[in-house]
Every structure is written in C-alpha cells, then in structure tokens.
Amino acid sequence: MAKTHVTMKVNGAEVEGLVEPRTLLVHFIRENLLLTGTHIGCETTHCGACTVDLDGMSVKSCTMFAVQAQGAEITTIEGVANADGSLSALQEGFRMMHGLQCGFCTPGMILRAQRLLQENPSPTEAEIRMGISGNICRCTGYQNIVKAIQYAADKINGVEFKEAAE
C-alpha cells in the first residue's frame, strides 16, 4: 500500500515516518516511535488507555489516523515528567494516593488529568469525575484516582492537600 510521509512534534522532538493511510496514530506512536507508554485498550474509543495530548486537547489516539496528526504537537506519557527527570505533580499524586494498581490505564489517565487541570486548575470532585469519564480503570474504583488529581491540583496551586475523611 502506498505510504504517506508524516511529520509531527512528539514530546518536543520533531519526528517523521512513513505510514499507510490506515495506520492509527496510536500504532504510529507505539510501533514507529517505539513509545510504548501509550497503551491500546479497546481500539474503539471507549477506554481511554490511548489518550494523548494533541494540540491542546485530549485525544484518543486509537480513533485518529496518523496522517490526521500531520504537523501536530503531541505529548505522550513519556513527555510528562519534569525536565530534571523527577515525577510531575500528577505522577507523584498517582503514586502517593495509590491511584493505580496494574497501571494500564495510568498513562491515559495522567494525560487526561493534565489537560483537565489546564482547563480547570481547581476542579471540584464532581468536575474531576466528569473530566475523566472517558477513561476507564478496572482496578481502583476511581476513588484514589480522584484523590491523586486533587493532590496534584493542590500541589500545582501551592495549597496543602488535605485528604477527605473516609
């Protein structure tokens, strides 16, 4: 099949590759760029495991062709940590609040939460739950994911995080 040349910016680096028109963005990210932190869960847009940040929006990369991302600026989980390699506020929050068990949904969750906190730096619990409603987690029951995002929001806002009483 004829291949198309695509270029995009992923985690700050210019990348390029030859893709078939049918190649999904998530396959391009995982197989051409070898960034396997972005996971394929359902391939039908339901689960959110493949969520990446594309030009300032959360996008499920299994629902987009690589050619559609031509020229786009993309962030994947590999580009989330701080410049010095330390965990970002969200990554730290997920670790501290036990916002993960098997970790499969975590890259998508973190990318989604990162965009959510940019759209709304101080979300309420309900806004967090609505904000991550496109991402499915089968381990945690979401309680600790919500806490992790609250933890990160407070850290970014310079407020002391107070865990709600259980």
Next chain:
Amino acid sequence: MNDMTPTREQREAKLEGMGCKRKRVEDARFTQGKGNYVDDLKLPGMLHGDFVR
C-alpha cells in the same frame, strides 16, 4: 491515648502499624509509561498471532 502515640505520618514514614500506606516501587515506572507490558515487548524473531472470530 497518650502523647506518645505516633501520628499517621510518623507511622507511615517508618512503615509500621496497621493502615500504613506503602509506596509501591513499581508505581514510579507505571506512571512514566515504562511498564513493559506484554504488548510492549519486542524480541528478535518474534511472531504475532491474530484471532479472527
């Protein structure tokens, strides 16, 4: 309860007592996309199988 009872933060720092949260070692890589799940492996000569149902 006397004054010597350690706070939860103190207990958790030393990982003692019931209800302590432990920081999991694997979370650092899981939150950075370095989980290395089966689908992430690439071995020399590896074959792939698909099920068509």
